[in-house]
Amino acid sequence: MTASTLDAPSAGPADTTKVKRAAIASFLGSMLEYYDFYIYASASALVFGKVFFSKADPAMGTLLALATFGVAYIARPVGAVLLGHVGDRVGRKRVMLLTLVLMGMSTFLIGCLPTYAAVGVFAPALLVVLRVLQGISAAGEQSGANTLTLEHAPFGRRAFFTSWTLTGTQAGFILATVVFLAVAGLPDQTLLSWGWRVPFWCSLIVVALAYIVRRRIDEPEVFQAEQQTRQVAKLPVVELFRTHAADVSRVLLCAFIAVCSTVFSVFGLAFATSHEVGLSKTTMLLVAVSANVLALVTQPTLAVLADRIGRRPVFITGVLGCAVMIFVYFKAIMSGNVPLIFLAALVLIGFCYSAPNAVWPSFYAEMFDTRVRFSGIAIGTQIGFAAAGFAPTIAWTLIGNSRTNWLPVAAMVAVCCAISALSAATARETYRVPLTELGKRH
Template identity: 80%
Template sequence: MTASTLDVPGSGAQRPAATAKVKRAAVASFLGSMLEYYDFYIYASAAALVFGKVFFADSDPATATLLSLATFGVAYIARPVGAVLLGHFGDRVGRKRVMLLTLVLMGTSTFLIGCLPTYDAIGVAAPILLVLLRVVQGISAAGEQSGAGSLTLEHAPMGRRAFFTSWTLTGTQAGFIIATVVFLAVATLPESALLSWGWRVPFWFSLLVVVVAYVARRKLEEPEVFQEEQQGQKIAKFPVVELFRNQAADVLRVVCCAFIAVVSTVFAVFGLAFATSDEVGISKTTMLLVAVSANALALLMQPALAILADRVGRKPVFITGVLGCAVMVFVYFHAVMSGNVALIFLAALVFIGVAYSAPNAIWPAFYAEMFSTKVRFSGIAIGTQLGFAAAGFAPTIAWTLVGDSRTNWLPVAVLVAVCCVVCAVAAFTARETYRVPLTELGKPALR
């Protein structure tokens, strides 16, 4: 690739820039997101398949599953708090330092979850410790994508910002695949082995993979546009205060757009627990393979859809994908209830591999371009994490909506579709920014 260009701070012009910097940022964002969300998604798999029996052994199976799914949602309560804290420091001291911190927090907490005693060993202290470590995971996740998206966008040339920032979320999908494959391996163990030590192995493995990502991120450089604001003493003293003073409407817009994450958690967590329940009866192996296949397709689709968004705009690609999800959720759960494995695979490929890939690929650029450099990290972090809070508890709400029949999926599909419609309306109200220079983003005329 030849030398690219970056937006010149303070003007609409552009200048030559080292292509290596944006490539390095994209690769580091991909690896960091992949490895951090490997940690996050092994928890999702464990919550759906194992934790009810390990940490809530004194409850009946349905209640144990509900409590286990609730611990998955706990992280999403912590994430807005983490967004405020990490967003403040990300906009004050730099993107790179916060991105290193998030990896350490996630890796340590995940490893310790794998070391926790069970309910049978220490009683109620076991689920309490689980929840505390889940909170640390949530705080870490709050800064991961926001930092990676901000740093990559600020290194990227105009006209390719969506493509380069899409690798952050492509890394998330890769993390999902790795987590599911690893859990697929341990899920084949006899139940006694799975519940005693097998489920712990994926959590222990995270310590190694986080070290690899940490080494990659140590080589990153802060974006020039951020460094110039630091040198010119243009850094906001209290970024969060300035954010809500000047761009509160953009934060609200991102909150509503972030409801699209309900699709991911309902598919990955509720969908897995629902399909493998005794009432529906699809095997764990089949459903884990369905998830791997859908996300493998997403690895190919997301960069391609991001390239499209760089050519035609963020909003057409984002909104089309969101509305596609609103339709495909009904198709997917109908396929699950049919018991037809081929139909389940096909529906999941279209639902997650194609429709959900559109907003998932675009949002790092779409949201980041709503904010100015001095509040970008805070704006993305707070907006997304408030929206993601709905996604975190969506599996628990969905399990409640199913009711005693355990097969009544229609209210769950309606819930997801409503969230998608809200997201589409919010995105429609946003300004199109794919042709706006980096230094002009977030200015009053563009909101």
């Protein structure tokens, strides 16, 4: 098969063997890698303020711990440039293997760090260094998986197959939260001494399994064709900004929707379990798990819808739904009504947020051609995700001394959703465009 016939509409059934293998590898790899990422989120909200910033008062300790969560998002754009270059020049598969090893080792080492009580300021300094390595790894993970799966996918099913990358991240969130639930119920002294370390140590097993799966995937034919004809860009980042600068900006602004995710999963957990609000850690962790379990079903379903009616309608509808439901969610938390909290979370994450989450792997990737696709997704998303990384820290500052003033936080999320929706509305609809025509200027 030549590059010119790839992903063209066909009357016969497409061979989906390779794309199924790529989708499974992307799902498992993302699940296992984001297990590592999300256990850090849970620990920063519940533990790290007391372990690494014990000299600060509790509120300031939580703020500093949430700031270390955001540090990775500063490193992500740097990782996006470096890993995007390698992915577009050398291959998607090699980057996906590298990101797994880097994330796994840095996560395991976080679990081995001494506390502030043992070594003073060296403890949080080492934590920040390892968090930076996590950020670099995450910068290439989703971009590589999305690019590889999209380039294997048959015409008319690209959103469905690429959605499994983000469904893998939801599964990673569930796995991380379930593991953290097991240790969160320990007595405080046990949790703060060694209990919090166990989920981080488990990452070695996780990464070994993912590495075995990813070694079996193939490079996409469309990328191999460019290598054979020597059409691979020598400097993908330079080529990207020469030909697709507007698309990079568009992806960057669309990616502001991720603020909803980090405010829900990180700030929401710290806020709801604070002394002033008083909900239990177990309850809020179960709320997050339930919402993401529902997303495992709704995301592939919404991706099928995007393959039938287009990327923009599904993406924009979900984003605007998030802008409304974030107010409902925090109102439910303040009411203390646990069934209402569960219901609000299910609608917010299981339905509304699942729509852009299901669509963006194909929506963003289809804005770029093969020569710069990896770099385009990586750089655009990771710069945009920086807002999401620091959203919990900003949100914690916005609530002020009352610690219950959630309205400014919900308003911040709603503004980010509006920016994301407006940016998506300016994008070209690509669900009926063949693979080799994506990113071309007409």
